[in-house]
Amino acid sequence: MINKTVKNVTEALVGVTDNMTLMLGGFGLCGIPENAIKELVKRKVSNVTCISNNAGVDDFGLGLLLQNKQIKKMISSYVGENDEFERQMLSGELEVELTPQGTLAEKCRASQAGFPAFYTPAGFGTEVAEGKETREFDGKMYVLEPAFKSDFSFVKAWKGDTSGNLIFKGTARNFNPCMCGASTITVAEVEELVPAGALDPNQIHIPGIFVQRIFQGEKYEKRIEQRTVTPKS
Amino acid sequence: MINKTVKNVTEALVGVTDNMTLMLGGFGLCGIPENAIKELVKRKVSNVTCISNNAGVDDFGLGLLLQNKQIKKMISSYVGENDEFERQMLSGELEVELTPQGTLAEKCRASQAGFPAFYTPAGFGTEVAEGKETREFDGKMYVLEPAFKSDFSFVKAWKGDTSGNLIFKGTARNFNPCMCGASTITVAEVEELVPAGALDPNQIHIPGIFVQRIFQGEKYEKRIEQRTVTPKS
Amino acid sequence: MALTKNQIAQRIAQELRDKWYVNLGIGIPTLVANYIPEGIEVEFQSENGLLGMGPFPIEGTEDADLINAGKQTVTVLDGGSIFDSATSFAMIRGQHVQLTVLGAMEVAQNGDIANWKIPGKMVKGMGGAMDLVASAENIIVAMMHTNKRGESKLLKECSLPLTGVGCVTKIVTNLAVLEIKNNVFHLLERAPGVTVEEIKKATEGTLVIDGQIPEMRL
Amino acid sequence: MALTKNQIAQRIAQELRDKWYVNLGIGIPTLVANYIPEGIEVEFQSENGLLGMGPFPIEGTEDADLINAGKQTVTVLDGGSIFDSATSFAMIRGQHVQLTVLGAMEVAQNGDIANWKIPGKMVKGMGGAMDLVASAENIIVAMMHTNKRGESKLLKECSLPLTGVGCVTKIVTNLAVLEIKNNVFHLLERAPGVTVEEIKKATEGTLVIDGQIPEMRL
Numbered sequence: 001m002i003n004k005t006v007k008n009v010t011e012a013l014v015g016v017t018d019n020m021t022l023m024l025g026g027f028g029l030c031g032i033p034e035n036a037i038k039e040l041v042k043r044k045v046s047n048v049t050c051i052s053n054n055a056g057v058d059d060f061g062l063g064l065l066l067q068n069k070q071i072k073k074m075i076s077s078y079v080g081e082n083d084e085f086e087r088q089m090l091s092g093e094l095e096v097e098l099t100p101q102g103t104l105a106e107k108c109r110a111s112q113a114g115f116p117a118f119y120t121p122a123g124f125g126t127e128v129a130e131g132k133e134t135r136e137f138d139g140k141m142y143v144l145e146p147a148f149k150s151d152f153s154f155v156k157a158w159k160g161d162t163s164g165n166l167i168f169k170g171t172a173r174n175f176n177p178c179m180c181g182a183s184t185i186t187v188a189e190v191e192e193l194v195p196a197g198a199l200d201p202n203q204i205h206i207p208g209i210f211v212q213r214i215f216q217g218e219k220y221e222k223r224i225e226q227r228t229v230t231p232k233s
Numbered sequence: 234m235i236n237k238t239v240k241n242v243t244e245a246l247v248g249v250t251d252n253m254t255l256m257l258g259g260f261g262l263c264g265i266p267e268n269a270i271k272e273l274v275k276r277k278v279s280n281v282t283c284i285s286n287n288a289g290v291d292d293f294g295l296g297l298l299l300q301n302k303q304i305k306k307m308i309s310s311y312v313g314e315n316d317e318f319e320r321q322m323l324s325g326e327l328e329v330e331l332t333p334q335g336t337l338a339e340k341c342r343a344s345q346a347g348f349p350a351f352y353t354p355a356g357f358g359t360e361v362a363e364g365k366e367t368r369e370f371d372g373k374m375y376v377l378e379p380a381f382k383s384d385f386s387f388v389k390a391w392k393g394d395t396s397g398n399l400i401f402k403g404t405a406r407n408f409n410p411c412m413c414g415a416s417t418i419t420v421a422e423v424e425e426l427v428p429a430g431a432l433d434p435n436q437i438h439i440p441g442i443f444v445q446r447i448f449q450g451e452k453y454e455k456r457i458e459q460r461t462v463t464p465k466s
Numbered sequence: 467m468a469l470t471k472n473q474i475a476q477r478i479a480q481e482l483r484d485k486w487y488v489n490l491g492i493g494i495p496t497l498v499a500n501y502i503p504e505g506i507e508v509e510f511q512s513e514n515g516l517l518g519m520g521p522f523p524i525e526g527t528e529d530a531d532l533i534n535a536g537k538q539t540v541t542v543l544d545g546g547s548i549f550d551s552a553t554s555f556a557m558i559r560g561q562h563v564q565l566t567v568l569g570a571m572e573v574a575q576n577g578d579i580a581n582w583k584i585p586g587k588m589v590k591g592m593g594g595a596m597d598l599v600a601s602a603e604n605i606i607v608a609m610m611h612t613n614k615r616g617e618s619k620l621l622k623e624c625s626l627p628l629t630g631v632g633c634v635t636k637i638v639t640n641l642a643v644l645e646i647k648n649n650v651f652h653l654l655e656r657a658p659g660v661t662v663e664e665i666k667k668a669t670e671g672t673l674v675i676d677g678q679i680p681e682m683r684l
Numbered sequence: 685m686a687l688t689k690n691q692i693a694q695r696i697a698q699e700l701r702d703k704w705y706v707n708l709g710i711g712i713p714t715l716v717a718n719y720i721p722e723g724i725e726v727e728f729q730s731e732n733g734l735l736g737m738g739p740f741p742i743e744g745t746e747d748a749d750l751i752n753a754g755k756q757t758v759t760v761l762d763g764g765s766i767f768d769s770a771t772s773f774a775m776i777r778g779q780h781v782q783l784t785v786l787g788a789m790e791v792a793q794n795g796d797i798a799n800w801k802i803p804g805k806m807v808k809g810m811g812g813a814m815d816l817v818a819s820a821e822n823i824i825v826a827m828m829h830t831n832k833r834g835e836s837k838l839l840k841e842c843s844l845p846l847t848g849v850g851c852v853t854k855i856v857t858n859l860a861v862l863e864i865k866n867n868v869f870h871l872l873e874r875a876p877g878v879t880v881e882e883i884k885k886a887t888e889g890t891l892v893i894d895g896q897i898p899e900m901r902l
Contacts, residue, residue: 001727002703002763027533028537029537030514030531030533076591077591078593098592101555101593102555102558104551105550106552112774114774114776119351121600122600124600124631125628125630127627128592138349158531162763163727163763167435169435171516173435173550176550177552178552181780201736201760201765202402207765209705222530223530228540229522229523229524229526230524231525234509235487236507263751312808322807331810334811334812335731335773335777336814338772338773345556347561353815353818354819355777356814359849360845394545395545396509396518396546403749404730404733404752405749406768409768411770414557434548437549440547440557442557457751462746465742
């Protein structure tokens with residue numbers, strides 16, 4: 001079987017350069033590729049366009065790249081958790097393309113699945129649809145949205161095997177599966193890397209064909225944004 | 234939690250009438266909804282349009298409905314395993330719409346996911362594209378294919394729970410997940426029906442929201458079309 | 467007496483029907499989950515990829531890998547399921563979710579809604595709201611009748627950038643329950659002790675008052 | 685000597701490259717799996733929803749729930765995976781599969797291929813072939829050079845209904861290896877002992893013969 005393993009995060013990011021377009025999995029801070037993000041900071045890769053549902057918080061996740069002004073443009077659906085983001089956007093330092101969340105997910109999936117564009121009702125009649133083709137099907141209006149074009153996808157899974165197969169845990173799944181195979185190169189980091197054959201083929205969330213490089217992340221902080229609990233009675 | 238169980242196949246098919254459009258899961262004879270098909274035969278439901286990748290064999294699967302001339306129209310990608318089918322088609326008794334397999338799968342998925350139509354390169358320049366809109370994206374030509382509209386989906390899973398969550402086994406998965414939620418009513422038959430909570434929420438292939446009725450099939454013959462083996466050495 | 471936020475949620479919960487899948491937005495809508503009427507079963511969908519969302523976890527059992535769309539730690543009920551974002555919006559766009567409850571900054575009498583942006587001021591993004599309002603067959607807006615400056619949020623036309631067009635069917639505010647039909651607001655119920663006149667005054671859009679308007683029952 | 689079917693498969697196997705995902709059609713293409721060159725790793729994709737397809741099961745272990753696109757019972761290798769039909773064609777349409785090998789009834793010098801229908805006679809359907817040829821970057825056709833009536837299958841124009849347009853890049857027949865470039869067939873290799881003249885005679889389409897044509901090595 002084809003072996004997708006790379007030694008570490010350094011090897012995983014070979015070929016990442018300034019001005020590239022990058023996809024990053026995660027919803028809020030849940031399921032983000034922590035190791036890849038740290039390596040992007042370390043390498044001082046600059047002027048990148050990031051496709052990610054959110055922009056992290058000021059001192060974690062994509063917020064780290066924002067602090068260093070490595071990001072030229074963000075394509076996201078919700079960015080309300082990050083003050084530095086808001087400052088850079090309002091001052092015009094940062095270009096921002098806000099995209100409905102379902103549209104964002106499907107623009108990834110379209111790229112993964114070889115669809116050039118798709119019609120969605122989301123955003124019709126709003127500024128999101130400005131300058132875009134709209135069309136009626138069966139009496140309902142839709143907006144034509146193009147697939148993303150991206151150089152690298154960075155995703156985070158729970159378990160992975162050497163063939164690149166991935167399994168996610170809980171809602172840390174979110175955008176990660178949609179971004180696999182949606183860029184020229186997909187880099188998966190996992191909490192646990194196991195040999196090919198250790199995972200049940202029926203229970204793979206993302207087949208290895210959508211992943212070019214896989215490595216076990218050194219550590220995961222997994223910060224919680226809103227710790228809401230029911231008190232012990 | 235919402236309970237989707239019905240007592241048996243009879244209750245599962247309540248509301249199925251002549252002239253309806255039905256989706257049926259399976260690839261060849263693998264993963265077909267055996268119990269639903271037998272019930273359709275028993276009820277003598279007639280003049281139906283069937284969306285199914287294949288048409289069964291002469292004496293099993295959808296072949297049973299063909300023998301009884303219950304099918305008005307077949308929408309399939311490959312029908313080469315069925316003599317009665319070929320006879321009815323060539324004589325004009327049966328209307329047939331041959332559709333590329335990937336297009337067939339995506340027409341189901343589009344219906345499940347609320348997309349009215351999609352652009353695919355499959356079939357461009359062939360008779361499949363005749364009368365359909367074609368369009369260029371990035372120098373490549375695509376055909377616009379509409380989503381299916383269907384009354385009932387009949388799918389077969391390995392395990393299911395009372396909330397309608399489904400898990401498939403091996404390549405018996407095939408079209409079954411794509412057809413869930415792609416018709417007004419989706420009926421799932423399973424080999425084993427378990428209580429809600431018995432399945433790992435991370436390992437559900439099809440969430441119960443896409444399934445309206447679920448029941449445990451009485452028995453499964455699971456006929457093999459091409460028994461190919463490596464002799465014991 | 468105008469309703470509290472919890473009472474708005476309580477009134478909205480009366481709109482739930484057996485076997486409905488429901489998406490609750492952040493804020494007042496989230497509270498609706500606390501008032502599910504007896505004898506019906508509903509399931510909550512969280513658009514980050516969770517069906518069968520349960521209550522907050524018991525202290526000490528919270529899991530960073532299990533959150534809702536508001537980024538709060540939650541639980542999964544027996545029979546729940548986890549899925550990716552594309553599948554989540556397949557559920558929403560494919561109209562498998564029967565009810566969406568969300569907040570708004572403005573609602574217009576033609577059903578337009580604005581809740582994601584104040585130009586030059588607030589730019590948090592639309593999240594899943596545009597997908598939800600463009601697809602849901604049944605949308606209830608939960609909000610205060612007026613904003614912090616006392617201005618009506620039920621308008622002839624929205625002044626803020628739209629989230630969706632002609633999509634809102636029902637509104638439950640601290641003062642009233644209203645329906646949108648034929649491009650006007652129809653007053654259905656008053657909050658206990660609130661007069662029709664008070665509601666009229668707080669509503670900028672055209673308000674149709676047909677016969678006696680009953681008080682809500684909570 | 686013209687090649688046997690197994691030898692056609694053997695020659696095609698030489699085109700495999702390390703780390704390629706490969707889809708093999710029914711017939712001669714299936715045999716390619718028996719000749720994977722030493723030192724390279726490839727994975728076979730079966731469009732009914734299987735990656736990492738292994739050999740036929742040991743007698744007695746066959747499973748009705750594990751078949752390939754030819755409906756034959758197969759096995760899954762360690763590291764393989766199972767998925768639904770939409771995901772399978774996402775792999776194909778999204779160009780994640782590096783090589784498609786399939787049979788044909790006719791190939792034209794512009795790369796058109798016909799392999800799914802003989803009007804009024806044979807109507808089995810296209811299965812996944814139209815998706816495969818419309819999307820694959822790298823398509824090898826495996827077929828006999830002539831049909832049962834001795835007529836060339838390498839034509840100026842296809843006479844049968846097309847499966848795809850301008851998509852075939854390479855052809856391996858019992859007589860030769862050919863490439864399609866600039867709307868003509870280019871002869872690359874001869875089967876051992878087969879002369880250029882014989883190949884010319886069996887080829888209806890324009891055949892470019894550039895310099896000495898080597899014999900294949902098997």
